[in-house]
Amino acid sequence: MGLFGFFKQQTSNKKALDISKLKVDMHSHLIPGIDDGAKSMDETIALLTKFESLGYSKIITTPHIKNPSYPNTSAIILSGLNEVRKEMEAVGITLTLEAAAEYYFDETFLEKVKNLDVLTFGDNYVLFEFSFYHAPSFEEVLFDELIKAGYKPVIAHFERYLYFLGSIEKAVEWRKRGVNIQINLLSLTGHYGMEIKKQAEMLIDACEFDFVGSDCHRMEHLTLLEESLNLPQLEKLNNYLLKNKFL
Numbered sequence: 001m002g003l004f005g006f007f008k009q010q011t012s013n014k015k016a017l018d019i020s021k022l023k024v025d026m027h028s029h030l031i032p033g034i035d036d037g038a039k040s041m042d043e044t045i046a047l048l049t050k051f052e053s054l055g056y057s058k059i060i061t062t063p064h065i066k067n068p069s070y071p072n073t074s075a076i077i078l079s080g081l082n083e084v085r086k087e088m089e090a091v092g093i094t095l096t097l098e099a100a101a102e103y104y105f106d107e108t109f110l111e112k113v114k115n116l117d118v119l120t121f122g123d124n125y126v127l128f129e130f131s132f133y134h135a136p137s138f139e140e141v142l143f144d145e146l147i148k149a150g151y152k153p154v155i156a157h158f159e160r161y162l163y164f165l166g167s168i169e170k171a172v173e174w175r176k177r178g179v180n181i182q183i184n185l186l187s188l189t190g191h192y193g194m195e196i197k198k199q200a201e202m203l204i205d206a207c208e209f210d211f212v213g214s215d216c217h218r219m220e221h222l223t224l225l226e227e228s229l230n231l232p233q234l235e236k237l238n239n240y241l242l243k244n245k246f247l
């Protein structure tokens with residue numbers, strides 16, 4: 001191998017190493033045609049192939065369940081998962097694919113929790129999101145119901161809620177009562193704007209988070225992530241004990 005080849009290999013090895021330490025991604029939209037993520041099976045397969053090449057070994061995909069825009073059910077998601085797994089086997093993708101959901105925080109979600117009709121990942125974790133624009137008003141009730149039912153709440157992309165920008169106090173308060181906080185890796189690239197990037201960095205600096213996820217909807221997201229593998233924040237993430245590792 002020539003000198004150039006040697007350096008090239010070193011660089012690509014380093015790149016692959018940073019992100020592959022995470023191994024597991026717990027937030028994405030990869031079931032074709034049921035939300036605003038992958039639109040076709042071909043797109044799903046391309047995304048999973050890319051995840052594999054980035055060093056991931058397990059993907060937990062989390063389609064939206066949000067009325068009326070994405071009226072998905074557990075059955076719809078699990079049957080979609082089955083179809084994708086068949087296709088993965090046909091094309092030789094070996095990473096593990098599982099599915100949960102990203103629930104939108106409203107009364108219908110609370111009803112599902114009460115009926116124990118909730119898709120979970122890992123050790124009974126449940127991923128849900130708030131409105132980006134309006135602060136939630138009965139979240140304490142939901143947290144209590146979830147915890148009482150034996151679920152572990154995970155709030156999706158805390159740094160993206162506009163009404164919390166500039167303060168991570170709520171994340172600190174909620175974590176104290178057993179709620180997990182998830183950060184989107186894409187926030188660190190500035191993809192959603194500089195204020196959101198700053199908010200994500202504040203959570204990381206204070207170590208007030210539990211999971212990180214790609215929230216991948218399309219190839220652009222993984223390309224951005226790949227280009228940002230050497231961000232200083234990613235190196236910091238590797239130094240923390242992320243729950244991703246135990247999923």
Ligand SMILES: [Fe+2]
Binds near residue numbers: 027
């Ligand atoms: Fe999402």
